[in-house]
Amino acid sequence: MKLDILALGAHPDDVEMSCAGTLAAAVAAGKKVGIVDFTRGELGTRGTPATRAAEAAAAGAILQLSARENLGLPDGFFRNDREHQLPLIAAIRRYQPDVVLCNAIHDRHPDHGRAAQLASDACFLAGLRMIETLGDDGQPQAAWRPRNVYHYIQDRQITPAFVVDISAHWHTKWAAIQAYNSQFFNPSSTEPATYLSSQEFGKFMEARAREFGHIIGVEFGEGFTVHRPVGVREVTELL
Numbered sequence: 001m002k003l004d005i006l007a008l009g010a011h012p013d014d015v016e017m018s019c020a021g022t023l024a025a026a027v028a029a030g031k032k033v034g035i036v037d038f039t040r041g042e043l044g045t046r047g048t049p050a051t052r053a054a055e056a057a058a059a060g061a062i063l064q065l066s067a068r069e070n071l072g073l074p075d076g077f078f079r080n081d082r083e084h085q086l087p088l089i090a091a092i093r094r095y096q097p098d099v100v101l102c103n104a105i106h107d108r109h110p111d112h113g114r115a116a117q118l119a120s121d122a123c124f125l126a127g128l129r130m131i132e133t134l135g136d137d138g139q140p141q142a143a144w145r146p147r148n149v150y151h152y153i154q155d156r157q158i159t160p161a162f163v164v165d166i167s168a169h170w171h172t173k174w175a176a177i178q179a180y181n182s183q184f185f186n187p188s189s190t191e192p193a194t195y196l197s198s199q200e201f202g203k204f205m206e207a208r209a210r211e212f213g214h215i216i217g218v219e220f221g222e223g224f225t226v227h228r229p230v231g232v233r234e235v236t237e238l239l
Contacts, residue, residue, distance in 0.1 A: 001067055004031040006097035006146070008088075010115035011041040011075065012056040013180045017205060018152035019101050020063060021166025021173040022222050027064045028169065034067035035060065036091050038115055039075035046191040047182030059179035062172060067095060076111060080118040088122040090133040093141040100146045104154040105225060116151055120227070123149050150224040153208075160223025162230055163212045165239065167219040170209065177205065 005026050009015040015023070015035050023033045037056060040049035047055075053070065060068040071087050078084045092100070102119035103112040125131055127145025135141045153160060166173060177184060182191070185199045195201065212221030216239050232238065 001034075001095060002032070003034045003066060003095040003097045005033045005099045005101065006092070006095050007033070007035045007152075008038070008100060008102040008115070008119045009035065010038050010078075010103055010109070010111040011044070012037045012039075012052045012070070013041070013059075013177070013183055014103060014112070014115075014154070015101070015152075016059050016063075016173070016176045016180065018104070018154050019164075019222050019224075020059075020176045021169045021209070021220065022101065022152075022164045023063055023065075024169035024172040024176075025164065025166055032066040033063070034065055034069075034095055034097075035063075036068070036088070036095075037070045038073045038078060038088075038118075039111075040070055040072060041075055043075040044183070045194045046189070046197060047180075051182050052180070055180045055182065059176040062176045062179060078111070078114070078118070080114060080121060084118060085122045085125060086131075086133060088118065089126045089131060090135070090141060092123060092126040092146065093133060093144045094135060096144045098147050100149045101152055101224070102149065103151065104156065104158060105151050106156065106158075108155040112154055120149055148226075148230075150226055153212075153223045153225065158223070158225060160212065161226045163216045163221040163223045165213070165216065165218045165220075166209070166222050167213060170220040173209075174206075 007015045103115040106113040129143040209220045212223045
């Protein structure tokens with residue numbers, strides 16, 4: 001299945017917190033969108049891998065994804081090396097996305113920056129035909145390199161290169177986040193409190209989206225960084 005946009009995340013819920021509004025906007029515009037999670041989040045304090053898989057499926061349904069899968073890389077211990085690049089290269093070739101969205105270039109969680117570099121390198125390597133990978137049918141995959149790779153912004157404050165207006169899709173983003181009932185604020189939960197599970201963190205996520213929206217003159221936004229300048233066909237495309 002060819003996708004227009006493929007979002008990559010080190011953990012289930014990374015994408016929802018950081019660029020779900022952008023994905024929802026793309027789906028509303030008729031684009032095919034998917035998510036590939038690197039790990040099952042098995043080192044997380046709250047929930048279980050099975051719980052988080054169910055939550056990811058629920059969030060995917062809310063976002064109307066065309067595809068979602070989990071590579072099963074080791075949470076906390078994956079590396080940007082051949083062993084962990086190859087399954088990601090295979091996924092990129094499987095979905096042939098035009099645009100890839102991936103983790104922040106540096107962040108509070110060390111997995112995020114490492115995932116950002118893994119994603120960037122895998123996107124380049126996926127275009128080299130001498131690297132051999134097999135599809136689900138056991139046949140060799142064709143090389144594929146996405147046109148653009150953008151990094152979403154997560155916990156740490158990073159100045160965005162561009163901001164996507166998600167004002168019309170904020171409620172969809174928030175519903176996708178809330179699908180992760182084990183991870184975020186839930187007054188009935190008996191699990192240990194974490195950085196993400198506080199009510200204040202939820203307020204922070206909304207404030208961040210409002211801040212990004214504010215700098216482009218809309219209500220809600222999501223920011224991204226780039227490795228190279230973003231081109232437009234005409235300046236009237238800009239807000």
